Amino acid sequence: MPEVPPIPLSQLTTLRTGGTPARIVEARTAAELVAALREVWAEGEPWFVLGGGSNLFAGDEPFEGTVVLVRTAGIEELPGSRPGTVRLRVQAGHDWDALVAETVERGLAGIEAMSGIPGTVGAAPVQNVGAYGQEIVQTLVEVELIDESTGEVSVVPAVELGLGFRTSVLKQHYGSIPDRSAVILSVTLELERIGDGARPIVGEQLRGALGLDADEAVSLRWIRDHVLATRARKGMVLDAQDPDTWSAGSFFQNAIVSEAFARTLPDACPKWPMAPVLDPVTVIPLAAFDGILPPPVVERHEVKVSAAWLIENAGLRRGFRLPRSRAGLSTKHTLALTNRGEATAAEIAELARFVQSRVHAEFGLLLQPEPVLVNVEL
Incomplete structure (x- = not known):
């Protein structure tokens, strides 16, 4: 070792x-x-x-x-579970974007919209990384991991990881410990083999981000190139010469709130239902119908709201800094807290707390940090 x-x-x-x-x-x-x-x-x-x-x-x-x-690396190709698919077993230390680039080169679809996300493959399932409507939960088959409690290595199906919006049983959320203390050794994904031809994009969120019509066909390479360009405009692709990228990406999570709370926010605040909202259907056998309909079942849905919109509309614009601080909001994207040059963790934390307080005062919502915090508190 x-x-x-x-x-x-x-x-x-x-x-x-x-x-x-x-x-x-x-x-x-x-x-x-x-x-x-x-x-x-x-x-x-x-x-x-x-x-x-x-x-x-x-x-x-x-x-x-x-x-x-x-610092482990390597990709092993395995047969898929059905015709037209392939599985890739990837070592945990493999660079995530290098994996995406490799899948695009091989004509494998499923993670191309997650181009440009920094970090390693082993970290991706921990917080169920995603972008533009794609999340790793959609392609993840299983992970190989080692549990701290036993020191044993096992293969765990994706369904047992509790994958949700930027979370899993392995994620250490701020102020809590993970449900399962373990380290991922390798990740297995199942992707669709479509080649380098053009095809329509199914996901509405990705089409909207790339400005595509519903029937407009593009290739995997086109998607990757345009996602990278879109992320670069937001300062979300690492660049040693650009302080806007000296960040942990999105510092605050988009908030998940109840439908009732979401209705208290301004109409202009972007909101996305976490599950399809369907009209309930009540089926009553004719022989059992007595002319009285049962009261409707009220389902409570969760809604995702834009943390970036909340920050901007709490009066904190791109590039905002506290006096004499070397930390600031990105000049391209308010969701990123950036190190403008030799900022201390204390300066970053001070800015994070200020953002939280402004959003809470304006909208009654406490934003939660997305990165893992070590030796620092908000």
Whole structure:
């Protein structure tokens, strides 16, 4: 298990914050990753795994524990479950966007709209990554993981991961612990083999983002190129020369609220139902009908609302900064909190709390952070 000289987490995370861990080990094979985790768990010391560092907000103080760098990589092609499909088993440390690029090159459909998302493949199921109507839950078959409680390696079907909107049983939400403490070793996806020809786009959200008509046909490569361009305009594609990309991506989650609460928000606030809203159908056998209809069943639906809209309409515009702070909202996208150059974690946290307070005061809603927080609190 290779141990490497500790360096500040600010050099390993896209938000560019974080003190120096007591210890860093680097795993380049699945066997090394398993061995490293078992050793760390046996010693009972604080730990966390780090892939691309794109979904982590680390505090300024040194981390008194071990950071396990996941540097595994590789793609194995397997038969699909039905004609016209193929399965890919991908190592956890493989770069996510490199995987997307490879699938487009092979003519495999299913994750092309998630082009440009930073991070590693192993992190993708943890928060059910998604973009423009595609989510990994739509193609994920299973994961191979190792459980902290037992140190055992097992293959877990996707249905057992509790995948929801940016969540799973493996996700450590702010202020809570994951339902299942485990580390993903590999991920298996099932994709559709369609080649490089053009075809209509099924998803309305993706069509809208790319400005496509319902019957307009495009290729996987066209989708990838245009998604990357769209994300770049929002500062959501990593660029070492652009401070707008020195972030953890979307810092706050789009809020999931009740229908009743959603109705209290302005009509202009973008809202998306989390499930199809269907008219209820009551079937009563004719022989049992007594002329009286039963009262309708009231179903309560959840609604997703735009955190970016809430921030902007709480009076915080793109590029907003607190006085004398080196942290600021992206000049391209209000949902990204950015490091404008040597900002401390304390400065980022101060800005995050200010955003939360303004949105809560204006709309009665407390936005929740999306990145994993280590050694820092809001």
